[in-house]
Amino acid sequence: MSLTGTRKTKFGPRFIFRKTLAIGVFLLIWQIFPTLEIISPRTLPPLSEVLTRLWEISTNGELKVHIAISLKRALIGYFAAVFTAIPLGFLMVWSRKVNQFFNPIVQLFRNTSSLALYPVVLLLFGIGETAKLIIIFWTAAWPLLISVIDGVRAVDAIYVKAAKSMSISTVSLFFRVILPSTIPYIVTGLRISATRSMVALVAAEMLGASSGLGFLIFDTQHKDEIDKMYAAIITLISLGMLVNFGLASLEKKLTVWKRSAQI
């Protein structure tokens, strides 16, 4: 996904070459340096070894178990955040006074890193599933809430005035004017939250878990199974990028009208 690209890109051999060259060189170095022992293969096993190990754990079902558990945690936390933060965000910008009332707490909590709250959550909920879900929920909720608030505040006042001058009811003002113009912001919030909840997932599984991809990474590091650790890291990173890429293309599709209006 290229957010920086403004030039129109055409698919073709040149495009593919340009997109894959740097990553290709990186992977090549990963293969060659450890084989030639420029980097100790104990800290960085060659790519081929990591890939064979990845193939091995994905065929014998070990990886599948961890992915399933991690995804379940991430999805529950994320969707809980989606279903509470979006309505709550709309309520918080109901009026200027309500917004002013809630603003300090929103500003404080959005800047509180979820890891700082981890000991509090551990204390209140123990090291079970609930603690992990709450951490993911917390991390995912704030970016969403803020994007809803920003979105509503960015609604063009002319639309609202025009609709009001035609004596629109509050309910249809919300559904016909405010909600549609907030959607691009919500989609952006959905993407940022999804990325964040992947980070929170790893953080939650690092401490006191016995399953999940985050656990697998740290467990294999302790057991000194380095190639397996790299395999797990590759899996987790690809999963994160897949989620980000999917939501980014959705975002592009849904905000086409907004972007063209800006130009």
Place this chain on the structure above:
Amino acid sequence: MGVERAVTRASLMSQSLTEAKTVRGSLRPIVKKVLRVLGDFLRSFAIIFIIIILWEIFPKFGWIDPFLLPAFSDVVSGFYTLLKTGEFFKHFNVSIIRISCGFFGGLALAIPLGVFMGWFKTFEEYVNPLVEACRNSSVLTLYPIFILLFGIGEQAKIAIIMWGTTWVVLLNTIAGVKNVDPVLIKSARSMGIRDLALLRKVVLPAAIPSIITGIRLGAANSILILIAAEMIGSNSGLGFMIFYFEARYAIPEMYAGVIFLALMGLTVHEILCRVENRLTAWHEKSIYFGT
């Protein structure tokens, strides 16, 4: 946010001006203004007061187990003892050194590199996929690799904070340099400007808002990573401190540490937002890339 504040300030000023004209000489407008500012202040911070009061009352009356949530006054006195014994500063200093080495190291790496990459667009086009991949791979996932490479000493922590800062700042710097209004560049060129002067006088000033946005996002990232790095394999620092207090059941001190970290995050964010607003006052459009 800033815009709204400016608008309310402007409307307040114009209101008080008109009032001053109509009832000149009387004290009423001043009293009114004071009341309005006071009301604004109360409304802005009411929720904080309410939360603090509830936090004090609930444990005191036993509606919440005071072991799990000690009264706010206990937390404050816990913080006071931490300050008095110097235990807080011991951890705080360690954390500050780590985060400033990592954060400023990341900036020192990312900003020149970003300007370079934004200037040489072909190079940027080839490297961009790798940069995007690095930015999108969650830092915590990579932490074990950093431990493998650098051991569990200071180096690994500083390196991972650097990593977390670098990519956001880099992408924002590239975007800032690349997306300078072509009209500005063309008109400078038509006046026969040289490359270096173009970079220094046109491109860099125009890129600053975007760079500052990157710095703000990078700062938020570096606080998160600092705590993560101190949670695992560390015996000092603020991140270690809160987990240590939790394990030792020194709950008021733990809450004090958490509140301090939250306020630290808020302060850094506010300062950088102010800087950003000031620097972007002339420049409406800013580019956000970050999480």
